[in-house]
Amino acid sequence: xxxxxxxxxxxxxxxxxxxxxxxxxxxxxxxxxxxxxxxxxxxxxxxxxxxxxxxxxxxxxxxxxxxxxxxxxxxxxxxxxxxxxxxxxxxxxxxxxxxxxxxxxxxxxxxxxxxxxxxxxxxxxxxxxxxxxxxxxxxxxxxxxxxxxxxxxxxxxxxxxxxxxxxxxxxxxxxxxxxxxxxxxxxxxxxxxxxxxxxxxxxxxxxxxxxxxxxxxxxxxxxxxxxxxxxxxxxxxxxxxxxxxxxxxxxxxxxxxxxxxxxxxxxxxxxxxxxxxxxxxxxxxxxxxxxxxxxxxxxxxxxxxxxxxxxxxxxxxxxxxxxxxxxxxxxxxxxxxxxxxxxxxxxxxxxxxxxxxxxxxxxxxxxxxxxxxxxxxxxxxxxxxxxxxxxxxxxxxxxxxxxxxxxxxxxxxxxxxxxxxxxxxxxxxxxxxxxxxx
Amino acid sequence: xxxxxxxxxxxxxxxxxxxxxxxxxxxxxxxxxxxxxxxxxxxxxxxxxxxxxxxxxxxxxxxxxxxxxxxxxxxxxxxxxxxxxxxxxxxxxxxx
Numbered sequence: 001x002x003x004x005x006x007x008x009x010x011x012x013x014x015x016x017x018x019x020x021x022x023x024x025x026x027x028x029x030x031x032x033x034x035x036x037x038x039x040x041x042x043x044x045x046x047x048x049x050x051x052x053x054x055x056x057x058x059x060x061x062x063x064x065x066x067x068x069x070x071x072x073x074x075x076x077x078x079x080x081x082x083x084x085x086x087x088x089x090x091x092x093x094x095x096x097x098x099x100x101x102x103x104x105x106x107x108x109x110x111x112x113x114x115x116x117x118x119x120x121x122x123x124x125x126x127x128x129x130x131x132x133x134x135x136x137x138x139x140x141x142x143x144x145x146x147x148x149x150x151x152x153x154x155x156x157x158x159x160x161x162x163x164x165x166x167x168x169x170x171x172x173x174x175x176x177x178x179x180x181x182x183x184x185x186x187x188x189x190x191x192x193x194x195x196x197x198x199x200x201x202x203x204x205x206x207x208x209x210x211x212x213x214x215x216x217x218x219x220x221x222x223x224x225x226x227x228x229x230x231x232x233x234x235x236x237x238x239x240x241x242x243x244x245x246x247x248x249x250x251x252x253x254x255x256x257x258x259x260x261x262x263x264x265x266x267x268x269x270x271x272x273x274x275x276x277x278x279x280x281x282x283x284x285x286x287x288x289x290x291x292x293x294x295x296x297x298x299x300x301x302x303x304x305x306x307x308x309x310x311x312x313x314x315x316x317x318x319x320x321x322x323x324x325x326x327x328x329x330x331x332x333x334x335x336x337x338x339x340x341x342x343x344x345x346x347x348x349x350x351x352x353x354x355x356x357x358x359x360x361x362x363x364x365x366x367x368x369x370x371x372x373x374x375x376x377x378x379x380x381x382x383x384x385x386x387x388x389x390x391x392x393x394x395x396x397x398x399x400x401x402x403x404x405x406x407x408x409x410x411x412x413x414x415x416x417x418x419x420x421x422x423x424x425x426x427x428x429x430x431x432x433x434x435x436x437x438x
Numbered sequence: 439x440x441x442x443x444x445x446x447x448x449x450x451x452x453x454x455x456x457x458x459x460x461x462x463x464x465x466x467x468x469x470x471x472x473x474x475x476x477x478x479x480x481x482x483x484x485x486x487x488x489x490x491x492x493x494x495x496x497x498x499x500x501x502x503x504x505x506x507x508x509x510x511x512x513x514x515x516x517x518x519x520x521x522x523x524x525x526x527x528x529x530x531x532x533x534x
Contacts, residue, residue, distance in 0.1 A: 109481070198465050235515075238495065238503040252442075258495045258503075265487035272479040275472075287468040299472035336474055336513065342511040348485040355506030362518040408465045415461055415516035423454025430449040 054103050054118040056175040056371075058309065064134040064143075064162040066091050066312045074161045077272030083179050083305070085312055091240070091426040096307030099176035105226070105371055106304065109270040112228040112367030115326065116205060120175035120309065120372040121223060123325045130172075132320070134162045147172035147321055151219075151314040163311025171221075171322040172371035177308035179313045180217055182398040187378035187397040188212045190404045194395060201418070203409035206382055206393075217399065219314055219374035221322035223278045223329055224303050226369040230268045235359040237263040238353035259355050265345040273303045274336060276329050278322040278372065283332070291394050291407040298398040298405050301375050305400075319374060326370050338363050384409045475511050 035043045065074050073089035086131065087092045100106045103118065134143045139158040145151065151172070152163045184191075191212040199207060242257035242417055277283035307313070326437045338361055349356045376399025384391045395406030463469055507513050 105488050114443075190443070201461060201465060233515075236492075236503065236520050237489070241494075253498060255497045256495075257497065259491055260493040260495060262490045262492045263487070264489075265485055267482050267485045269482035271479055272481070274474060274478050285471070293471050294467060296472050297467070297470040299474075300477050335512075338514065338517075339511040339532060340478065340480055341473050344480065344482045345487075346508060346511075348487065349508060352508075354501070354502075355503040355507040357503050357505040358507055360518050361514070361518045362520070364520060394457060405467060405470060407467055410465050415458060418461070419454040419458035422457050423450045426453040427447070427450025430446045434443055434446055 026367065055396050056099070056103055056118045056120055056309065061122055064164065065137070065160060066163050066310060069094060076161065077315050078179050078313050080183050081181055083307055087311070096310055096313070098310050099306050099371070100304050101278055102308050103175070105369070106227065106272070109226055109228060109272060112226060112270070112369055116367070117326060117371040117373045118175040120173055121326060121370040124171035124323065132164055136160055149318045149320070151311045151319050161315070163314070174221060174309060174322070174374050176371060177219065177309055177313050177374040178301055178303060178306040178376055178400060180317070180376040182378065182397060183397050183400050184215065184217065184258070184378070186402065187215050190397050190402060191215060191380050191395050191406070194404050194406050195408060198408045201410055201415045203384065203411050206409050209382065212380055215378050215380040218377050218379050219317055219319040220282060220377050221278045221320055222373050222375050223326070224274045224371045224373045225274045225276060225333055226270070226272055227274065227333065227337060227365060228270045228367045229337050230266065230364045231338060232264065232266040232362040233342060233345060233358050233360065234262070234264045235357050237349060237356040238263045238354035239352055240354050256354070261352070263349060263352070263356055265342055266425040267344045269341065269344060271337065271340060274333070275299055275301065276332055277305065278329060279320050279325045280324050280368070282320070283324065289388070289390065294394045294405050295377060295396045298377065298396050298403045301398065301400050304371060306373055322372060329330070333368070334363055334365065336367065382409065398409070
């Protein structure tokens with residue numbers, strides 16, 4: 001028998017130099033090798049620009065002027081309650097093209113792979129300014145638009161109307177917009193109805209200052225996401241096998257026997273048009289410091305009917321700017337996909353009549369498609385003074401479906417008094433009951 | 439005083455607290471949010487999986503399994519990540 005020799009030791013990891021932990025990584029966007037020294041096909045691939053999957057920018061609107069196709073006028077508005085644009089000069093009307101069909105957003109969910117984004121959903125340039133300037137081609141004046149809250153402005157000399165249509169830098173221009181259908185009078189009526197049902201315990205200052213006519217139409221920024229994912233969950237489930245009662249003196253106690261199972265479920269699914277708030281302020285749902293959950297509650301919108309971006313739809317409305325990129329929103333998307341998966345598997349665990357305790361979950365996101373969109377909301381707000389700057393209460397109306405939800409500040413002492421009164425009455429009843437029984 | 443009498447005497451405090459919270463929620467709607475689980479268009483393939491008996495419980499007084507979260511879709515449990523999963527670096531809690 002031959003003497004077994006130990007295998008030679010593996011070469012030690014370099015303590016410094018290329019590939020070691022001490023190696024300084026290359027700067028983002030740089031290559032450690034000169035592409036010019038590489039073969040042509042590899043060099044072409046390395047030097048190709050990063051692809052933008054779906055280009056939704058409008059060439060014809062690049063100069064900021066949205067011209068009437070009939071007369072060339074720029075004073076264009078949305079006809080209230082419709083998706084129709086109307087030229088205020090010649091009254092010509094035309095319909096915005098639906099983004100879903102124009103860019104194929106509704107297709108290919110089953111084969112989504114990787115991260116596909118529309119050009120309006122690209123990362124925001126860190127040093128982009130909010131103020132965008134246009135040079136009026138008619139009179140040469142500078143027209144400035146503050147993208148924090150507006151997307152259109154009028155040249156004060158020649159009355160040309162400018163809209164921000166260039167999908168650049170600061171993320172203010174989305175891929176699509178869903179025009180308002182609910183008119184202001186309708187929104188006012190809905191807010192009034194909502195508050196009328198909540199007057200008794202409302203804060204006195206709120207009731208005194210309540211003027212629903214001050215409602216503001218706001219376009220809020222959302223990322224509308226399609227996704228293809230697989231999820232798996234594992235846990236314990238119990239099925240009741242026996243139920244029996246034991247009596248000790250006067251007391252009866254029910255006991256249960258059960259079989260315990262290890263339960264595992266897996267589901268592959270696609271989601272279509274999941275909306276995520278892409279303003280970090282609006283996406284922050286902490287009911288102790290804000291009432292943003294109110295605005296979230298009026299989702300969903302009929303995002304399939306969104307039209308190609310055109311700033312003329314925003315004339316007369318304010319808007320908020322997106323400040324979150326796709327990577328910042330990804331954790332929330334994954335959280336929601338896991339919740340959807342848990343809802344999907346619920347139907348398959350009905351036999352566990354004592355319930356299931358999920359202990360582990362897993363998610364594989366195979367592909368996502370991100371479209372940046374402005375969605376219409378009527379917002380009525382009331383600031384309640386208090387600690388840490390107080391609390392801003394919203395009553396929000398969905399600008400498409402009319403769904404209304406709100407937060408009405410409460411007069412605490414009134415509410416406490418009512419609760420104590422009812423509690424005292426119930427306690428009186430309880431004491432009377434015990435007195436008559438003994 | 440027996441257990442039943444003590445329960446009856448709790449009617450006052452329980453009733454007062456329940457009324458307070460019910461009215462507070464009706465006004466402030468702090469518990470509301472978009473029900474994306476039901477209101478999003480989801481196309482799911484048939485659910486697959488396995489069920490394996492691992493034990494029995496006898497003589498418990500609990501009507502439901504401890505920690506039942508089958509209806510609490512948004513309560514996250516231990517997340518298991520694939521090492522190659524995009525956008526998610528393996529963390530210390532990874533078990534596979």
